[in-house]
Amino acid sequence: MEALAVRLSGLDPYVDGAIRVIAFYDTLMRRRVDLLALARASAGLAECVAGLRLHGTGRVIRVSPDGRQTSTPPSPASTTVPVTLDEEEIGTVWLERPGAPNPLDEVLLDRLAIAAGAVVERYGPARTTMADPALVELAISSDSDEAARARALRLLGFAVGLPVRVVAVRSQLPLDRIGGLVCPAGPVKAAPLADVGVILAAAVDPSRFPAGVRAGIGAAESPDHSWRQARTALRFTGLREPVVRYDDLGALALLAEIPQDVSRANADVAGITRVAGNPEDLETLDAYCVTGSLRRAADLLHLHHSSVARRIEQIGKTLDIDLGQPTGLMRAGLALTAWRLLDR
Structure with a gap:
């Protein structure tokens, strides 16, 4: 005044x-x-x-x-x-x-x-995107009671009964821009929380995330459950798979529940740590685990298949795993995923 x-x-x-x-x-x-x-x-x-x-x-x-x-x-x-x-x-x-x-x-x-x-x-705020972080935190916190969560969602513009997905994001791009892209037709709100961006949306199109964004998408359950799922899915993202839906992880999500000291003590995970000292070897192993084939891995890496074969043989010796066998390939893939989930 x-x-x-x-x-x-x-x-x-x-x-x-x-x-x-x-x-x-x-x-x-x-x-x-x-x-x-x-x-x-x-x-x-x-x-x-x-x-x-x-x-x-x-x-x-x-x-x-x-x-x-x-x-x-x-x-x-x-x-x-x-x-x-x-x-x-x-x-x-x-x-x-x-x-x-x-x-x-x-x-x-x-x-x-x-x-x-x-x-x-x-x-209905509908197309406003950035929101008060305290209000968003109230909506997704497991410490909030249902009445407080419902009120926060209503103030954020989400009608009662409307499904809400939570997305955990790491990106240099503005959150409001990302939110507008992935949910162009429905209510969407975004706010930064600590080192992670949070997007709440009625629906999310994973194909619309721009390059350079890593995002974990929770299921459309209670926002506090969806938030935990989104953070877990974000841990599984990488250069080859920058956007991960929790629903797509299936049994792999169980790996995120393993205590990190237990993972570090595992021989296969420790072997991945040694391989990671050479970025080229780590990339080769990743491509081989993704494709399950020397030739397809070579195509992915733009290398001759014989070069990839020599690398995989050497990596197998470092890991003490026979990567030519299905069981060995599965062990390497699980160890690689568990290693990526470690705080480094």
């Missing part, structure tokens, strides 16, 4: 008009009008076309002073103000006034932007 008072004091000849504008929008907000009604009232008050756009949905509303939505080509905006919610810009409001702006236009648009943000929050 102090900032608003300072701004109004700068409009000395128009203070009375500014106060009337503020009271006008306060009345509209008490009446819980929708976005169209807000735009219609604003156009009538400003006596020119008023516009509103929501970035996420692409919805645009333009209303002329007579209260009708106009389809005429838009004129250049004389004054523009962003609409924000949860500290994220979710849209824009503007006036298309011929000639110079009215001194009260900025006050009018400020109040319109505030009212539009309140309407979006009240009737």
Whole structure:
């Protein structure tokens, strides 16, 4: 209010008009009008076309002073103000006034932007992406009771009964961008928690994650269970498989339950640690375990199959495992996965 008072004091000849504008929008907000009604009232008050756009949905509303939505080509905006919610810009409001702006236009648009943000929050944040980390943590924490979790999800924009998947993400890209890509049509919220990004979404398309992102996707169960699953799936990600769904891990998820000191003490895992000293050998073993074939591994590595065969023979000696046998290949694959799950 102090900032608003300072701004109004700068409009000395128009203070009375500014106060009337503020009271006008306060009345509209008490009446819980929708976005169209807000735009219609604003156009009538400003006596020119008023516009509103929501970035996420692409919805645009333009209303002329007579209260009708106009389809005429838009004129250049004389004054523009962003609409924000949860500290994220979710849209824009503007006036298309011929000639110079009215001194009260900025006050009018400020109040319109505030009212539009309140309407979006009240009737569903839908396309806002970044959220309060504390609220997201409340929704996914195993320490939260069901009532607190339900309230957090409702405040985040997820309707009661709507399935919610949790995604654990490591990436240099902005979380809101990733969230918008993987869930373009449904509610989605994101927030950073410690060293991991969290995305909550009604649905997730694994094929839409951009390059450079590692993500673990939990099942659509209770968000606290989904969060644990997402963190587990994230541990299984790698260069060849940067996005992992917990549902796809099956029995492999059991490896994440093994205490790390037990894994380190295992002879096969210790052998992988020795192999990892040579990145080329580690990559060769990974390709061989993935493909189960010297020739297919060679194609994957862009090497001659005889070169791969020599490497695999040497790696087998280091591991003390016969990699030419199905049992040996299975042991190496399990050891490699267990090694990747270690904190290094």
